Amino acid sequence: MTDQPKSWFTTGLTCRCPRCGEGPLFMGFLKLHHQCTHCQLDYSGFDSADGPAVFVMFIAGFLVVAAAIIVEVIFAPSYWVHLALWIPFTVIVSMLLLRPFKATLIALQYVNDAAEGRLADKEDE
Ligand SMILES: [Zn+2]
Structure with a gap:
């Protein structure tokens, strides 16, 4: 084991x-x-909460809407084709992105020594 710090980006991905x-x-x-x-x-102090889901929603939403608009403009398929394409696509993209985003946020918590917010004691001021 080396003591060299690992990149939050590579450990997250x-x-x-x-x-x-x-x-x-x-x-x-x-x-x-x-x-x-x-x-x-x-690992017990790490908690990414809803952070990864927010990033995944934004990215997956952008990808799905952009792809749906492109398919609509080029092919103009009926609505059931859109449903058959974009519901599974949304689920697959979200599942693929969720683990690396959670791992990245946990790696960032570790690198920045982040913790849950607390009220300061009188002695700490
Ligand atoms: Zn380790």
């Missing part, structure tokens, strides 16, 4: 541990391991 870049981040589709299997980094 490969869905690997943000510290070592070796251990897998997910044990299921989106469920995190409790800790890294390689460097034992504790």
